[in-house]
Amino acid sequence: xxxxxxxxxxxxxxxxxxxxxxxxxxxxxxxxxxxxxxxxxxxxxxxxxxxxxxxxxxxxxxxxxxxxxxxxxxxxxxxxxxxxx
Amino acid sequence: xxxxxxxxxxxxxxxxxxxxxxxxxxxxxxxxxxxxxxxxxxxxxxxxxxxxxxxxxxxxxxxxxxxxxxxxxxxxxxxxxxxxxxxxxxxxxxxxxxxxxxxxxxxxxxxxxxxxxxxxxxxxxxxxxxxxxxxxxxxxx
Numbered sequence: 001x002x003x004x005x006x007x008x009x010x011x012x013x014x015x016x017x018x019x020x021x022x023x024x025x026x027x028x029x030x031x032x033x034x035x036x037x038x039x040x041x042x043x044x045x046x047x048x049x050x051x052x053x054x055x056x057x058x059x060x061x062x063x064x065x066x067x068x069x070x071x072x073x074x075x076x077x078x079x080x081x082x083x084x085x
Numbered sequence: 086x087x088x089x090x091x092x093x094x095x096x097x098x099x100x101x102x103x104x105x106x107x108x109x110x111x112x113x114x115x116x117x118x119x120x121x122x123x124x125x126x127x128x129x130x131x132x133x134x135x136x137x138x139x140x141x142x143x144x145x146x147x148x149x150x151x152x153x154x155x156x157x158x159x160x161x162x163x164x165x166x167x168x169x170x171x172x173x174x175x176x177x178x179x180x181x182x183x184x185x186x187x188x189x190x191x192x193x194x195x196x197x198x199x200x201x202x203x204x205x206x207x208x209x210x211x212x213x214x215x216x217x218x219x220x221x222x223x224x225x226x
Contacts (some may be wrong), residue, residue, distance in 0.1 A: 078184070
């Protein structure tokens with residue numbers, strides 16, 4: 001049962017990969033998201049720094065989880081170095 | 086081991102400027118290059134520099150490790166609390182409920198400034214907490 005599930009997922013991933021081979025990512029026709037950020041970023045978030053408007057506005061989840069990753073790493077370092085008390 | 090008098094004096098004079106630069110990077114994150122993570126690391130390096138030149142005991146009188154650990158948790162809790170405040174005011178999680186303001190001013194961008202401050206304090210406390218742990222439990226300066 002587990003093996004068939006694994007094979008189905010691998011097949012789906014292979015199909016998606018084959019379908020996405022002929023997409024040209026450098027083509028200006030396929031840059032809708034980037035163009036939207038450049039045109040509307042200032043009006044949506046109100047920040048003139050576009051990088052900040054993406055990583056604190058559109059992608060705030062990413063920033064939140066990134067800080068949690070740093071927090072967990074600090075906890076791990078302190079826990080491992082302290083040893084048994 | 087104590088550093089020489091030259092290094093101690095220069096670090097003492099340089100310390101407020103490094104802190105000022107870190108706070109500038111944090112507070113102008115949405116206007117110019119910089120942001121919470123970078124400014125926080127600069128603040129952390131200021132504390133690390135003080136600990137390297139003056140010794141860990143002298144530094145712990147000013148920046149206690151208990152307070153740093155507490156500030157780190159406080160920063161991350163502030164982030165999550167601000168996120169839930171977005172739901173409370175009718176937007177999504179981490180939604181921007183403050184007014185956007187005039188572009189180019191410090192008060193523009195709504196929630197970005199509180200986010201940057203929380204992230205900066207959290208990163209500064211985290212970097213210096215790692216350094217404190219490395220010194221206190223494994224070797225000494």
